[in-house]
Amino acid sequence: xxxxxxxxxxxxxxxxxxxxxxxxxxxxxxxxxxxxxxxxxxxxxxxxxxxxxxxxxxxxxxxxxxxxxxxxxxxxxxxxxxxxxxxxxxxxxxxxxxxxxxxxxxxxxxxxxxxxxxxx
Amino acid sequence: xxxxxxxxxxxxxxxxxxxxxxxxxxxxxxxxxxxxxxxxxxxxxxxxxxxxxxxxxxxxxxxxxxxxxxxxxxxxxxxxxxxxxxxxxxxxxxxxxxxxxxxxxxxxxxxxxxxxxxxxxxxxxxxxxxxxxxxxxxxxxxxxxxxxxxxxxxxxxxxxxxxxxxxxxxxxxxxxxxxxxxxxxxxxxxxxxxxxxxxxxxxxxxxxxxxxxxxxxx
Numbered sequence: 001x002x003x004x005x006x007x008x009x010x011x012x013x014x015x016x017x018x019x020x021x022x023x024x025x026x027x028x029x030x031x032x033x034x035x036x037x038x039x040x041x042x043x044x045x046x047x048x049x050x051x052x053x054x055x056x057x058x059x060x061x062x063x064x065x066x067x068x069x070x071x072x073x074x075x076x077x078x079x080x081x082x083x084x085x086x087x088x089x090x091x092x093x094x095x096x097x098x099x100x101x102x103x104x105x106x107x108x109x110x111x112x113x114x115x116x117x118x119x120x
Numbered sequence: 121x122x123x124x125x126x127x128x129x130x131x132x133x134x135x136x137x138x139x140x141x142x143x144x145x146x147x148x149x150x151x152x153x154x155x156x157x158x159x160x161x162x163x164x165x166x167x168x169x170x171x172x173x174x175x176x177x178x179x180x181x182x183x184x185x186x187x188x189x190x191x192x193x194x195x196x197x198x199x200x201x202x203x204x205x206x207x208x209x210x211x212x213x214x215x216x217x218x219x220x221x222x223x224x225x226x227x228x229x230x231x232x233x234x235x236x237x238x239x240x241x242x243x244x245x246x247x248x249x250x251x252x253x254x255x256x257x258x259x260x261x262x263x264x265x266x267x268x269x270x271x272x273x274x275x276x277x278x279x280x281x282x283x284x285x286x287x288x289x290x291x292x293x294x295x296x297x298x299x300x301x302x303x304x305x306x307x308x309x310x311x312x313x314x315x316x317x318x319x320x321x322x323x324x325x326x327x328x329x330x331x332x333x334x335x336x337x338x
Contacts, residue, residue, distance in 0.1 A: 002213055002244035009130045017124050027121065031130070038243055038273050084272055087306045095305040099276070105131060105247070110124040 007047035028061040030109035036102040069102030137216035141251025152234035157258035159240030165317035180233035213244035242271040265299035287316040
């Protein structure tokens, strides 16, 4: 259940970016989460909701952008998207592959409600 | 409404402290490994056999991670080595700040080896760099041969696989060839050792790997 400490880190990062004025609320937080990052979205949402009660992030939507696992084969140089069940190059079946994406665990966007007009 | 676009790694704080830990260990020429496995694979037994085999020939220290008790640290007490117990109180993994605080309790000068025994868990510790030189993943034959396929992230990050409890092979449903093939299909760079903490099989070869890594540091 490391989603709890991941949620804590997300909240800490978001709070560092919030304007100092009181009353600023967070509407949504967008994440980039790789398929190999070992994060269960439902658990993370649960922890995020639990930890944001009575904070400027209360009620904020957590948008999780999943990043697929993509690899380049060191044998045949083909780049492919693979699933976690088969860690081999789909083209030549070699397991000597380099992970290009899928390890991401990042906060990418914070949407705040500062009481002003929404942008057109 | 405002939109703030950022690019922040969620675990950046952990990674930053892990970098500090790594720099501290490197500055003293200390080789370190992070022992990970599911609960009951035999991490502490491997540690005990390793300490017995190395004897007093290596100056080492141990950081013991446990969810609730200091039972493992008590098991190591008889070896008379510097050991710090981290009780995570429910936390499912060690993180770099916990290891930094534990490191502060040692005198690093003169140490050659630091062994960190993580909390028994094959999922969460994979996310948390502690600043170690290498991750060593332990799987026991009683867990079957498909563990690498179920926990690919951990096996991707490890540089060593110890297959433990090989003395039980006649009694359990575990195909060694399939286990090794599964692990190497996830990570072809893995160095594999086969051990039994009951018969001491494989322990000398594993300890030789430790010695060779220590000598590379000096």
